[in-house]
Amino acid sequence: MTRIAIDAMGGDYAPKAVVEGAVWAAMEYNIPIELVGKLYDIERELDRIDQEGLVVGGGIFPARKIKVNTKALDIKKTHASEVIEMGEAPGQAIRKKKNSSIVLAVKSVVEGSSDAVVAAGSTGAAMGASLFGLGRLPGIERPAIATVLPTMKGPLVLIDSGANTDCTPEMLYQFGLMGSAYAKSVLGIDNPRVAVLNIGEEAGKGDELARDTYKKFDENKDKINFIGNAEGKEIFLGNCDVIVCDGFVGNVTLKTIEGVARMFFYMVKQEFYRDPISKVIGVLVKPILKKMYAKVNYEEFGGALLLGVKGITVICHGRSSAYAIKNAVKVAYNAIEAGVNQSIASYYGEKE
Amino acid sequence: MTRIAIDAMGGDYAPKAVVEGAVWAAMEYNIPIELVGKLYDIERELDRIDQEGLVVGGGIFPARKIKVNTKALDIKKTHASEVIEMGEAPGQAIRKKKNSSIVLAVKSVVEGSSDAVVAAGSTGAAMGASLFGLGRLPGIERPAIATVLPTMKGPLVLIDSGANTDCTPEMLYQFGLMGSAYAKSVLGIDNPRVAVLNIGEEAGKGDELARDTYKKFDENKDKINFIGNAEGKEIFLGNCDVIVCDGFVGNVTLKTIEGVARMFFYMVKQEFYRDPISKVIGVLVKPILKKMYAKVNYEEFGGALLLGVKGITVICHGRSSAYAIKNAVKVAYNAIEAGVNQSIASYYGEKE
Numbered sequence: 200m201t202r203i204a205i206d207a208m209g210g211d212y213a214p215k216a217v218v219e220g221a222v223w224a225a226m227e228y229n230i231p232i233e234l235v236g237k238l239y240d241i242e243r244e245l246d247r248i249d250q251e252g253l254v255v256g257g258g259i260f261p262a263r264k265i266k267v268n269t270k271a272l273d274i275k276k277t278h279a280s281e282v283i284e285m286g287e288a289p290g291q292a293i294r295k296k297k298n299s300s301i302v303l304a305v306k307s308v309v310e311g312s313s314d315a316v317v318a319a320g321s322t323g324a325a326m327g328a329s330l331f332g333l334g335r336l337p338g339i340e341r342p343a344i345a346t347v348l349p350t351m352k353g354p355l356v357l358i359d360s361g362a363n364t365d366c367t368p369e370m371l372y373q374f375g376l377m378g379s380a381y382a383k384s385v386l387g388i389d390n391p392r393v394a395v396l397n398i399g400e401e402a403g404k405g406d407e408l409a410r411d412t413y414k415k416f417d418e419n420k421d422k423i424n425f426i427g428n429a430e431g432k433e434i435f436l437g438n439c440d441v442i443v444c445d446g447f448v449g450n451v452t453l454k455t456i457e458g459v460a461r462m463f464f465y466m467v468k469q470e471f472y473r474d475p476i477s478k479v480i481g482v483l484v485k486p487i488l489k490k491m492y493a494k495v496n497y498e499e500f501g502g503a504l505l506l507g508v509k510g511i512t513v514i515c516h517g518r519s520s521a522y523a524i525k526n527a528v529k530v531a532y533n534a535i536e537a538g539v540n541q542s543i544a545s546y547y548g549e550k551e
Numbered sequence: 552m553t554r555i556a557i558d559a560m561g562g563d564y565a566p567k568a569v570v571e572g573a574v575w576a577a578m579e580y581n582i583p584i585e586l587v588g589k590l591y592d593i594e595r596e597l598d599r600i601d602q603e604g605l606v607v608g609g610g611i612f613p614a615r616k617i618k619v620n621t622k623a624l625d626i627k628k629t630h631a632s633e634v635i636e637m638g639e640a641p642g643q644a645i646r647k648k649k650n651s652s653i654v655l656a657v658k659s660v661v662e663g664s665s666d667a668v669v670a671a672g673s674t675g676a677a678m679g680a681s682l683f684g685l686g687r688l689p690g691i692e693r694p695a696i697a698t699v700l701p702t703m704k705g706p707l708v709l710i711d712s713g714a715n716t717d718c719t720p721e722m723l724y725q726f727g728l729m730g731s732a733y734a735k736s737v738l739g740i741d742n743p744r745v746a747v748l749n750i751g752e753e754a755g756k757g758d759e760l761a762r763d764t765y766k767k768f769d770e771n772k773d774k775i776n777f778i779g780n781a782e783g784k785e786i787f788l789g790n791c792d793v794i795v796c797d798g799f800v801g802n803v804t805l806k807t808i809e810g811v812a813r814m815f816f817y818m819v820k821q822e823f824y825r826d827p828i829s830k831v832i833g834v835l836v837k838p839i840l841k842k843m844y845a846k847v848n849y850e851e852f853g854g855a856l857l858l859g860v861k862g863i864t865v866i867c868h869g870r871s872s873a874y875a876i877k878n879a880v881k882v883a884y885n886a887i888e889a890g891v892n893q894s895i896a897s898y899y900g901e902k903e
Contacts, residue, residue, distance in 0.1 A: 286753070351817055361750060364758035398713055398802040401638070406716035406799050431806030435814035444803075447758050450750040451800055452807050454783030459811040462787035465703055466846065470839045480835045487822045487829060494818065 200231055202275070203531050204313035207236030208282045208300040209320020210519045217319060218244035220524020222253060222269055227525065230532055231273040233313045235304040238278040245269045254521070275312075279303045282320075285517070289323030293331065301325055305332035308510045315511035315531035317502065319519040325512060326362055326505060333510035336540060338547050341366075342507030343374045343446070344514060345381050346453060349494050352437025356382050356391075359443075360503055361450035366408065368415040371395065371443050375416060375423055377506040377543050378441035384542035385504075385533055391440035394429035396448060404428060408445065416443075460495045464488070501526030504534055506543065511535055552583055554627070555883050556665035559588030559596075560634040560652040561672025562871045569671060570596035572876020574605060574621055579877065582884055583625040585665045587656040590630040597621045606873075627664075631655045634672075637869070641675030645683065653677055657684035660862045667863035667883035669854060671871040677864060678714055678857060685862035688892060690899050693718075694859030695726045695798070696866060697733050698805060701846050704789025708734050708743075711795075712855055713802035718760065720767040723747065723795050727768060727775055729858040729895050730793035736894035737856075737885055743792035746781035748800060756780060760797070768795075812847045816840070853878025856886055858895065863887055 205221050207214045214236055221232045222245070234241050249269050256262035279300035283292045293302055301320060305328040307313040318325035322344075330342055343359035358378040363370065375393045382391035395412050397405040402413050405428070416425040429439055431452065444452070467488060471481030493499050501523055502513040513531045515523060557573050559566045566588055573584045574597070586593050601621050608614035631652035635644045645654055653672060657680040659665040670677035674696075682694055695711035710730040715722065727745045734743035747764050749757040754765050757780070768777040778791055783804065786794060796804070819840060823833030845851050853875050854865040865883045867875060 288755075349814075351814055364750065364761075396803060398716065398799055398806075403640075406797075409716075409799070431803045431808075432810035432813070434807060435810040445758075447750055447761070448800055448803055451748060451783045451796075452803060454750075455786060455804050455807050456783075456811050458784035458787045459808050460815075461784070462701075462703055463812075463815055463843075463847075466843050470843060477839060480832070480839070483832045484836055487832070491815075491818050491822060495815075 201532065201535055202231040202233055202313045203528050204233040204235055204304040204307040204316050205524070205528070206300045206304045206316070206318040206320055206325070207234045207241050208279070209318050209325070210515065211517050212520065213319065214240045214244050216519060216521045217524050219248065219253060219521035220519070221274065221528070222248055222267060222272065223255060223521055223525040224528035225272040225274055226267065228529060228532065230528060231275070232528070233275040233277055233304075233307055235277045235279050235307065236300040237280070237282070238276060241276050245274070277303060277307065283324040285321050287321065287324070289321060289327045292324055293327045301328045302332070305329055305512070309333060314535050315513065317513045317515065317524065317527045317531050319515035319517060319524065319527075322361060322514055325514050329505055329508045329510065329512040333508040333512075336507055336509055336543055339373055339377070339507040340370050341373075342505050343377060344503045345378055345506050346503040347386070347500055348434065348456070350435045350437035354386050355434065355437070355439065356386070356441045357434070357444070357449055357453065358441065358506065359446040359449050360453050361446045362505065363446040366445035368408065368412040371412045371445065372415045372419065373507070375425070375441060375443045376546055378443060379423060380542040380546040381504065381506060381539055382440045383546070384537040384539045386440070388440045390424050392424050392426045392438070393441040393443060394426050394433075394439040396431070396442050396444035396452070397428035398430065400428050400430065402428070464492060498523040499526060501528070501530045504530065504539065506539070509540065511539070553884065553887055554583040554585055554665045555880050556585040556587055556656040556659040556668050557876070557880070558652045558656045558668070558670040558672055558677070559586045559593050560631070561670050561677070562867065563869050564872065565671065566592045566596050568871060568873045569876050571600065571605060571873035572871070573626065573880070574600055574619060574624065575607060575873055575877040576880035577624040577626055578619065580881060580884065582880060583627070584880070585627040585629055585656075585659055587629045587631050587659065588652040589632070589634070590628060593628050597626070629655060629659065635676040637673050639673065639676070641673060641679045644676055645679045653680045654684070657681055657864070661685060666887050667865065669865045669867065669876065669879045669883050671867035671869060671876065671879075674713060674866055677866050681857055681860045681862065681864040685860040685864075688859055688861055688895055691725055691729070691859040691895075692722050693725075694857050695729060696855045697730055697858050698855040699738070699852055700786065700808070702787045702789035706738050707786065707789070707791065708738070708793045709786070709796070709801055709805065710793065710858065711798040711801045712805050713798045714857065715798040718797035720760065720764040723764045723797065724767045724771065725859070727777070727793060727795045728898055730795060731775060732894040732898040733856065733858060733891055734792045735898070736889040736891045738792075740792045742776050744776050744778045744790070745793040745795060746778050746785075746791040748783070748794050748796035748804070749780035750782065752780050752782065754780070816844060850875040851878060853880070853882045856882065856891065858891070861892065863891070
């Protein structure tokens with residue numbers, strides 16, 4: 200049976216939010232969980248939930264408290280004596296801290312106790328632990344982070360969202376293949392349209408990397424459904440299914456989107472508190488805006504998949520709430536069910 | 552007296568929108584204009600406006616038609632027999648098409664007939680023509696495009712928004728100095744806080760360029776108010792006044808912001824057309840949303856300044872409406888009045 204290992208110590212609100220999210224996922228989806236972290240902390244949080252109940256709700260759903268008996272849920276607890284902190288150099292940290300929660304969570308997958316890892320701590324550490332623990336899929340030079348974004352038409356895969364800052368055209372091409380496999384297997388998109396993020400649509404646009412990447416994709420049009428360059432403003436039109444870029448640009452793009460969305464809702468709030476009439480309208484508008492916010496809120500998507508490793512690792516936002524963690528568990532579960540890695544492998548096989 | 556030269560043939564809706572915007576600016580701000588382009592086209596548009604009137608309005612203002620006598624306005628017309636098209640290689644085009652509207656508009660500034668150029672056509676051609684025609688300011692390796700963005704607190708200068716795709720730490724540092732001079736002279740921000748766009752806040756974050764750029768800024772902290780790295784999500788918090796990045800990242804960021812804003816208003820529209828009750832609320836909300844849209848709409852900002860050349864060039868969005876062109880003329884006028892280039896020069900002098 201599928202089990203998801205969760206780094207209970209990772210994230211700004213860990214272990215509280217992580218343990219709550221894990222319990223919530225175990226209840227809502229009936230997915231077996233393995234919580235990896237300091238046993239004392241994990242048990243304290245579980246006891247608290249048993250005594251105080253669990254606050255569920257998030258996104259468009261109002262928060263409410265429910266009674267939970269965590270002992271009746273399939274939650275395995277694994278002690279990890281160490282924690283990798285956000286500031287630590289990832290490579291060094293995963294080599295030194297062999298008993299850290301993230302390293303042991305990955306180890307659980309390697310040993311077959313669990314089937315996927317969910318991690319909200321240091322992205323670098325989660326990537327490093329996954330890469331060294333699980334190894335790379337055949338034909339993949341470097342793993343990349345795939346984030347699903349909403350567009351005007353449907354979901355879109357942005358790859359790489361931050362794993363690799365210095366890339367080659369070959370790497371970006373591989374991201375394109377992995378993104379296609381993801382869009383196909385998990386999102387159910389047939390023959391996904393792949394575009395390269397650039398500052399103009401023409402082949403000659405952009406920096407050296409962008410121009411060479413265009414060539415690389417263009418030469419392999421029989422293996423991938425390459426539709427050309429796409430500009431930042433086109434991301435949301437829904438005219439492509441996979442957007443490929445290096446991890447620096449991808450990360451800046453992703454965080455810019457987050458920033459714009461936040462400013463937008465800040466502005467809405469301000470406008471609706473300006474005067475009594477606006478306030479009345481604001482009350483009417485609130486549920487509609489909440490529904491919209493849910494559509495663009497990262498919590499709703501839970502986490503991003505690290506593609507290219509021999510296993511499933513879901514990387515969550517550092518500020519992940521219990522709701523985000525719960526949804527990240529679902530992302531991991533869906534990726535396992537959809538067989539995203541088999542899809543990457545077959546994508547390579549089929550198309551080559 | 553200050554005169555603004557406008558490339559009448561540049562932009563998706565040229566010459567119509569450009570001539571309308573020029574007439575509008577001449578009326579509203581009482582700024583003398585020089586329209587550079589095919590004389591026949593310019594005169595046809597001016598005649599049309601005289602006969603049919605001019606539609607003004609845009610942003611939060613409702614559109615209305617007003618009578619105009621363009622002959623009573625200070626609008627100089629200069630014939631240009633050639634036009635540089637969007638697809639042309641800029642460097643080659645400006646050398647070959649010496650009688651193109653953009654080259655002659657810049658020439659007008661070089662010869663002292665006008666004081667600034669407003670251009671909505673090919674960004675590369677506007678940059679190239681300005682660089683070769685006007686030359687660089689002392690100490691500046693490469694001109695960069697500075698865009699003003701709204702944040703939760705006040706305006707922010709994003710530099711470079713697309714002029715230079717391959718940059719060095721030295722270039723980015725110069726962008727920081729120019730951005731500071733802009734924020735100080737035009738936006739009136741004292742001792743502007745400068746941040747480098749990166750994927751994390753720590754000094755060691757990002758790609759090689761980002762790490763070396765951090766060092767370069769850090770070593771020159773006595774000359775520039777460097778506050779460290781900033782992530783994409785921080786752009787809108789208003790905690791810094793100038794954000795520095797290379798033109799590739801800047802352009803993707805800018806267009807992503809445009810894309811998110813557009814999707815947002817698309818979503819709002821969809822939500823408010825879902826059912827009769829939502830439609831009623833939608834009518835009430837419309838003016839508030841319009842006000843918000845105006846705050847993030849690129850038309851409101853009109854255009855971006857090309858900094859680092861010996862003159863003022865304002866680069867407009869290709870899709871510029873008459874309203875955007877009118878506002879771009881104001882941007883050019885403000886830059887002249889504020890003495891942004893003197894500020895860059897003195898910034899160099901003062902701080903070195």
